[in-house]
Structures are given as structure tokens and as C-alpha cells.
Amino acid sequence: MVHSSTEWMGQLDEQGTDLHLELSGEGSIRARLMHALREAIRSGRLAPDTRLPSYRGLALDLGIARNTVAAAYAELAEEGWLTSRQGSGTRVARRATPPEPDTTRRARRPAPRKAVHDLLPSSPDAAAFPRAAWLSSARRALTAAPNDAFGAGDPRGRPELRQALAEYLARARGVRTEADRIVVCSGFAHGLRLLAKVLGGPIATESYGLAFHRSILNDAGASTVALTIDSHGARVDELPGTGATSVLLTPAHQYPTGGPLHPRRRAEVIDWARATGGLVLEDDYDGEFRYDREPVGAVQGLDPGHVVYLGSTSKSLSPALRLGWLVLPPALVGDVLRAKGERELWSGVVDQLTLADFLASGGYDKHLRRMRRSYRRRREQLVGTLAERAPHIGVSGIAAGLHAVLELPPGTEETALRAARRLGIALDGLGPYRHPASTMPPRDGVVIGYATPPEHGFTAALDALCLALPDG
Template sequence: MAEAWVNSSVGSPSESPVESSADFPSVAPAGPLGTDLFLELSGRGSRRAQLMQALREAVDSGRLAPGTRLPPYRSLARDLGIARNTVADAYAELVAEGRLSARQGSGTRVAHRAAPLPTGRDALVRRTAARPVVHDLMPSSPDASTFPRADWLASARRAVSAAPNDAFGVGDPRGRPELRTALAEYLARSRGVRTDPDRIVVCAGFAHALRLLGGILDGPVAVEAYGLAFHRGLLTEAGRRTLPIGVDRAGARTAELAATDARAALLTPAHQFPTGGPLHAERRALAVDWARAHGGLLLEDDYDGEFRYDRQPIGAVQGLDPEHVVYLGSTSKSLSPALRLGWMVLPAALVEPVLAAKGARELTSGVIDQLTLADFLAHGAYDRHLRRMRRRYRHRRDLMVRTLADRTPDIRVSGIAAGLHAVLELPEHTEPLALGTARRLGLALEGLRAYRHPDSTMPLLDGLVIGYATPPDHAFPAALDALCQALTALPRG
């Protein structure tokens, strides 16, 4: 048995003019270069047969991706201890089979091949599966095309240049002090949060924060009757029972907290998800009063509090009582979920328990991204980006509202004063039909029923939750057209 890690220089000369790129210096690699290649020759047959079998397995299994450049004959032969002609013959036969391709100036590469057609049961499953998504109206992400690349890159350069040496050592579980300092200033200014850097813990987004908190809380957690099942699942995994409280156009019915044995409550005060209303001031006060009277804790999910259109800014509930509220935020909606950056603003008594749950080293959020976000905040780029995105998303929201009013005037649109999604209120019992029609038209969206807590006594609400931020500008009108087609297919009356 022969095996080798092949470490071949891309520019090394090849014995074949097909593989040599020395005469074609301007040709850019078209795919992964394949400079490290592990092959194991084993089994019966000649070395050529063993090599071909190893290459077939690597290609067919996907271990060698289409476009991957293979090593030159001589390099591979030397590393495997076989003859150069053996490698050349194996390459030639695999080219004939269509697994490899050879072109002058490009070398020998894994071929781009169409996937084999499914047969039998697999074919049936494929044919009956949902159609491919053409229009993404899921309420999950901002428009990825609007990420502020130039400003982010400028901040990254400044941040890395100015970073002290210890920034590139073992990470502090609290997060970089530069980011915690910038966040304390920004959150106080823009959201009315009362804190200092020592009470901020950086994490890898809201879900990570909820996992950490779920592990240190005691007793059940009250949640809004309509909310993300994913969040309820995180709490359940942490051993916390979830108790639903009702929601309406004034947000969560926080007066119901007193009738539960919950020790904490997860709320979306700025923009209830998914129904869309803000938590009424009286209900905010009731929630804080409950936390004080029962030694409870409010978990404030401020997932899209920066985006408001037709109302004055609503401050964070945390500002009413920092010792009974955990404020949770992230960059998932404001910048990109790909950054995996979030933060917890904690009561003093919870800082050490959260750090103990997180661990002695920062393992979740990269230091470079933390330093970059700190600079991004400090230089005002975050504020400028949010102002641009408010204008963009308001324009989209207005276009959606006008289009629906013109083509489906009997559909009520709600929850649109802020945020990145809207609710289309449907006639009773029509949500399943609307979802089925939408999916046949290639629309990705969700219905309200999917958000209802299974133990809630609230009635099932029929509606569609439309994320109007995700599609790029050029694709949004077509998505609206498909949405209107789905809605016009619903029975009236």
C-alpha cells in the first residue's frame, strides 16, 4: 500500500504540454489548485488500476471538487513511488471517462459534470419536492448585497493597525474592551441602555446568548405566545420550560406574567415578532414591576430596534431597570448574520455566572471582527449605514404596501411601523392555501401559525409573515408580483 500527501508547486514544470502553464503566464487558475492531495493506493490490481480507483473515489465522493487542479505527472509519481507513465495513463483514461478534463494552459482538473439523474424512490421524492425558491421573502436577513464592504474594510485596516499585541493572544470571554466600550456609548446614545463596558459580554449572536442564559436561569421562562420556535427550543434544550403569554396589537400581555410561575420572561418590546407591534408603555411598566416583585428577569430581544419608519424611537426596556433586564442585541439584521457578533448587557449579578458558562477563553467571536466593529461604531460608519438602510427599507415597505393596496385591497397589512417584515392578515382558514400557492410560485415565506406556542390558548391566526428586506432591489418587484398572484388566488368573503 502506498499513500502520499502530494505538495506540488502550481508553477512546477510538467512533462506534458497539456499540463504546463509556463508558456501561458496570464492564464488564471479556474478553481481550487489542489496543491495538497492525499491518495491511498490499496487493493488488488496494477498500480495504474489502484491509482485510477483512488482518483475515481476522490472525484465521485466530492472530496475533489469540480475545477480542482491535479498535480503534474512527475510530482504525483514521485510522491507515490510509481512510474510517471502510470500517472499519465491514469489521467488520460479518467479524462476519457469524463471525470477529469485536460486543456492546454490549464493543466489536468476535475471535470464539471452534471449530477446523475435520480432513479426509483429518489426520483419520486425529487419530483414531488417543493419547487426551487425564486423569490426569498423569509423574515430572516437583511439584503446581503448592501453590506458596507468599503467602510468595513477601512475599519478593519485601521483596527488591525492600531490593535495592541495582546489582541492577538488568547481571547477574553467578555470580548475585546474596544468593542465593549464602543457598544456602551452607542447603546446609551441610540437605545437608552444604561450600562458600562464591564457589564457587556460579547457573544456569537442572539442564539448563543440565549443558550448561555438558559443554562444559568432557574425555573420556567415566559415567552410570547407567537414567537420563534427556534428560541423556545433553545430554552427547552437548556432545561427551561416555556410558558406562553398572549400577544395583541399592543404587544405582549405582560399582566399575565403574575399568573405564571415563571422566573424570567423573553420579550420583543421594540417590535413584537412576528405580529409587529411595539410593547405599550403601560405593559412595559407592568413587566418591570413583575420582575421587581418576583425577583424575576426580563430578557429583552432587541433584534431590529434600529429600523423605524413612522414613529419616534422607542427606548429599551433595560433603561427602566438595568438590574432586572438583560438587553440582547446583534448585527444579524443591521449588518449581516454572517458576522456572528452579538452582545448581552447584564445586571451586575449575572456577569460572573454568564462568564463562567461561556468559559475561560473566547471561542465564538473572532477578535478581528470585534475590533473592526468597534472602529465601525467609533467612526460613525454604523450610524451612516443604518440611515442608508432605513431609507432603502422604507422605500421597499412603501412599495409593498402600495402594490398590495392596488392589487389585493382586502388584505390588511400590519406591523409595518418598524422592522424588516410585515404581516398580511388573511381570511380565516386560508393560510394553508396561501402558503401552498405561494410555494408553487417559487416564493419562500412563512405563515403566522408556525409561530404559535403549542400550549397557547390563543386562537390560530391566519396570515403571512413577509420579509421585505432580503431580496436585492432589482428582484423585489418580481417577488411582489408573485406574492400578489398567490393572494388573488384566495377565496373572498
């Protein structure tokens, strides 16, 4: 017996999905079923061409007669709500679309213009993701994976990935570690949150950097202080006067202004950490991409006991993978694992195993070599276009990475950003990167992510950019 206020969940057969129906109101069971289906279609919950359960399947789930479902389907088909075709089952009719919502009020407001050219320094070229090679690694990894890989898991991350990372980072970035000192996380931001929980503050940061990273530290209760930056990177000689117990640096390629941390300052920050018991947090966000100079090795290699090395696949492969890693001093491993928790939403095992194979098989190195050539061409095109059409605009940070800073005349940053928006360009100004407590004079500029646009749209993006820049 079906009661008027009872909710039912009908399971479709093995080719379908779940269907939620509420058989409410008066009348026979067939009438109530027809009413529930009409309402589901009218409201848009059942989209046109959605396949419905078989007569038998829905009847069993609802506890009603099969003939009742068949009669309801037949009558709704006659009314035009459903269609029934041999071999295709019963489906929602394509013409049975719900009415369009009233957009009269919204039409009075102009919709924000969607960016045509994405020059934000946020990600690599999405179209260049190595799909075929990644799929091959996934197949090999799944074939070789032990059964325990699909159990509850280890908060450190899969041992296959940690071992592959230890070998790769030693070879390519000069990192000194063992697999049991690596903790896999779901990207740089996740790793920074874990460290903020463990370390507290104050934490020194570079005067120019991502406000998002400062907010992560602040939200965890770790206050931040600003270090001056110049052409040699962060002024680490200012650390003793800040009261900071840790310092977050981008030593291979200062973000966003460009340039590596000078070798003398690398030694100075290690001396500071040893003398005070402090900790250096090394953000190696794009350390693999070098064009005009030899690769700059990781600071971590100078003193693994006083440096935490943070890396991810966000710039090298894709931010969508949500894979990152912390290379920790031995004394911090336990604290970070406790902060991570035993049942946290970790990075997916399949992606971890796939990346492990991608590293071990050489696919990662091959992809990086290909992308270096591609990004070098883009960088040269950017520099050449600006030299020809906007020679009064200075360009910095181009020896490495996936972005550049265009130096603008004082007072012109906001004007350039407004012009860019009118031309459909998504662009970052330099202003928001400045630490609010910095004593450095503000600089006007824009940050160009030259890796982000698709290959076919890069020239058009540069043409539009030149129109947005202030005249000389």
C-alpha cells in the same frame, strides 16, 4: 520501500493542496501510483483541472524516486487522464470526468420547486451589505490590533468591541452599561442558550413569537408559559399568576405581530422584576428601524439591574457575521461567562475588531440611515400595492422593522400558503408563531419579510404575493 496497504499523504507544492493516495494492490510502485491516481480521478475526488504535486514534491512525500512519479504522470497523460503544460504544471484533464450517477429512480420523483421570491422574515437585503465600508474598517482594525488579539482570547469578547458597543447602545438605544458588563456571543440564539443555562425556568414568553426561541429554552430545561398580547404588546399584568422567574419580551416591536410595549406596561414589568427578583430578557432585534414614530428606547434603561439586553447584527448588517451581545446585570456576568466556557468557539476576532471600528468610525450609523430609507420605500410599496390590489387584507406591524403581518380571513391561512408555494413564494404563516399553550384565539395571517428580496425582484415578488392572497 512502499508497502501495498500503506496510506500516504502527498503535500502539493506551495501553490497546491493536500493529496491523499493509497498505494495498494500488486505490481510495481509506478503501477500502484497510476492506479491510485486513476481511482481518485474516476471517483471525482480529483476534479477536472486540479493541479497535481510536482514530481519532486510527491516523490519526497511518498518516499519514492522522482523518476517514478515522472513516468507515472507521463503515462497517464498519454492515456488522457492528465495534461501537462509548461508553467501550469500537471493537471487532471478536463475530459477525465467521472461517470454521472444513475438518476433513473430519482427522476421519477418531482423535485421540490425552488422558491423564486423569498418573502421570509429572516434577514436584511443581502445585496446591501456595506462591503467597501466593512473592508475599510477591517483594514484599519487589523493595522491597529495589538498582537494579543490573535491569542487565546477573552470569553467576554474583544475589549475594543465591548467599549464601542457600550458607547453606541447608550447613544442610540438608551442602554445604561459599562464595557465590562457586555459579553459578546455569536448571535441572539447563542446568547439565549447561555441565559437558559444560567436562569432555568419557568420563563414567560409572548403568545406569538419564534418557536425556535421557545425550543432553545425548552432544550435547556426551562419550561415556558405564554402571555397574552394585544395592541399594546404583552399583558405583563399576567406575570404574577404564571410562576415565571424571567420573561422574554420584544418591547420595541413585538415579533411578529408588531407594535411597541405600552409605556405603562414597561413600568409594570420593571415593578414586577423588582418585587419578585425576576429578570426581563429584552430582545431588541430591530430596534434601529423606525419609520412612522420616534425610536423606542430600551427597557434596560429603566433598570439595568433587572434587565438583560440582547442584540445582534442579524437584522442591521447580516446574520452571516454571527455577532451578538448580552448587556448583563453585574450579578449575572460571572455565571454567563462560566456557561460560555473558556475554550468555546467564539465569534471571530477579526469580525469583532472590524465591527468595533465600524461603530466608532460612524460607518454603522451611515449604513443604518441608508437602509432605513430603502426599507421605508419597500414598506410604502407593499402597503400601496395591497391597498390597490387587495384592499380587504389588513396590514399590521408596519411602523417599524423589516416585516409586516397580513391579516387574512378566518380559515384561509393554509390556502394562501399553498397558493404561495405554487407561485414559487417562500412565505411564513402566522400559525407556527403561536405558543402551543396560549389561551389566545388563533389568528390567520402571513408574515411578510419585505427586506429580504433583492431590489430588482421586489415588484415581481409583490405581484406574485397578491395572486396568492384570498379574494375579498
